[in-house]
Amino acid sequence: MLTSAILLGPQRHMRIVKPALDALLPDDGRPVALASPGWEEREGEDQEFREHVGRTVVNLEVWTRVERIFERDRELLTAMRERHDMLRRVQELYRLRLQGALTAARELMAKPGKDVWLDAERHDALVMLQGIDSQHVERVRQVHDKFEARWRPAERDAVQCEKRALQKLLADAGCLCLAGGHIAVLLHRLRLFDVLGLHGDRPIVAWSAGAMALTERIVLFHDSTPQGGGCTEVMEAGFNRLPDLVALPHAKKRVDVGDPRNVQLFARRFAPAMCVLLDDGSRIDWNGRRWSAQSGTNRLSEDGWVEEVGA
């Protein structure tokens, strides 16, 4: 686990990385490392970030490095594409079973009344959901393990070359900033270089998908997609550097908090982890022992309401 980190909501409209950085690290001249592979080909568009933080910024260019590796190591590219297809298949299969279990859990939560039999069914429906999620995380882990064992990416020349360069860049950095974007791209590319391992226990400021990546599990969610309500699902394990928290960026847009049963089911499914809504201006700090949130940062409560973290 990290000893100091700050998680933030989206930074497009309300930029609060700078005060977070200032809280974690005095401006002692050491550079800030920026990892934004989730921005994909826009990774290099960091000018606004640099102006905002007003410190020396080193862009790690993780996405670009992986693209370079793909140019040099076509075998690895093919293998990663195969893994991608496999992960997609595993996710689709998981989704099939999940949808049925979620429908049942929602119907049980919606049923009026309260008696021991209904409570028992609700409890078991939740346990079933949690079981399906856990099995899925385990299956995804197996896919990654097989990939690692078969292709040993960390030992490949092209990867080692880029990793050494990253190691140098990170050596002097006082803090790592982890931006949002495409969560799968972000997670898999950071993992390829073990960026968090290279960074060690130094402080991290992360927002949106970057915040999601640091937690135990990546939860994908959207209650109002164009094709109807989405089915909240687990993608896979995150880096697990921060405990007991599910990060929910853009929650106002994506979570139907007006439906207490939806909130209740969400919060209970992922309990004991705290489901934190990371909207514009949200901030939650980890000091190695406990979480503390800035005023106005909310969580989903197991009673079906949205409440301030710490309330």
Next chain:
Amino acid sequence: MSLLQRIEDAVASGSHAVDELIATTEFPHVEGRSVTFLFLGEAQEVTLQHWIHGLPDTLPFRRLRHAEAWVLQIDLPPRSRMEYKIGVSMFGRSSMLRDPLNKHTARDPFGVNSVVYGQGYSPPEWSLEDAEARKGTIEERHVDSKVYGDWRPIKVYRPARFRQTRRYPLLVVHDGFDYLSFANLQQVLDNLIHRQEIPPLIAILTQANDRMREYAADPRQADYLVKDLVPQMEQILPLVREPSARAVMGASFGAVSSLAAAWRHPGYFGKLLLQSGSFVFTEIGDHDRGPAFDPVVKFVNEFRRAPGKPADSVFVSCGVYESLIYYNRSLVPLLQDTGMHVRFREAHDGHNWENWRDRLREGLTWLFPGPLWLVYE
């Protein structure tokens, strides 16, 4: 007091009372399923001219107390849209007017109509300009068509943050210039891409030189798309060169042309978006749609006999106020039997551009689901 009674009282009280009524009451007035139209002016006959299949073509207004005030009440189901004009006749001369009391209008290539929104309908916010959404670009180009033996104007929509190094899915749009003008296509694409509901894509907007002929299942149009347009675009634009990343769409005759192109070149386009297709067919005897439909009917009859599997996925939509609803409903089970993934959506609307605009989100996000689920910026 009912609205009709209030109108009658105001008319009886004089112009000041009528002015006050108009100032305080929106017309057409929608209350539940009931819509009340009011027309003020000199006339011998006033009618509502609309394009709703199933109702008489014109609906007469009722004159109030020999005054220059006319009213009409009709039933309009919730979430409907109805485009109309007001027909005014006097001394043997008739004219068609936009409703002077109605601020809502809808445009098409033939002009501007008034439009009334049924209860619960409002233009979808995703179809309106969103200041937050990054804007794509439109470039005018020409295609050297060997098939037609001429140069054809097209427009190319590139998404915001376009990169030549990336590969994009392709959407070919029949009547594309009209989709831009009358169905807010650019705003729709900008917004859906910005919201990650569809992936960034390139749209090629085509416009026919002789629409009623070229879009009437003309084999040249199918060849033009497949042999001229798309290959030339693939030379200059970074497109994913796979059927699964290639869609063709259109409305009315444009939908016929889209289906015909996919049928004549099965598997070339993986996705079809067909809006209010003029899929007129005959089971027996002749059709009554006029000679422009002859090649369409011939094609649809042939298609019905041997549909094959033109594409992988097809989104079909049609307004229930269109006469074409029968043909579109008939087409759906046939499409399903081909093994294609089919989604069919009916709307309480007519054969018009705003109906087609309003169905774009569902159709495009179904055919091209975006990375919404995975992107948290």
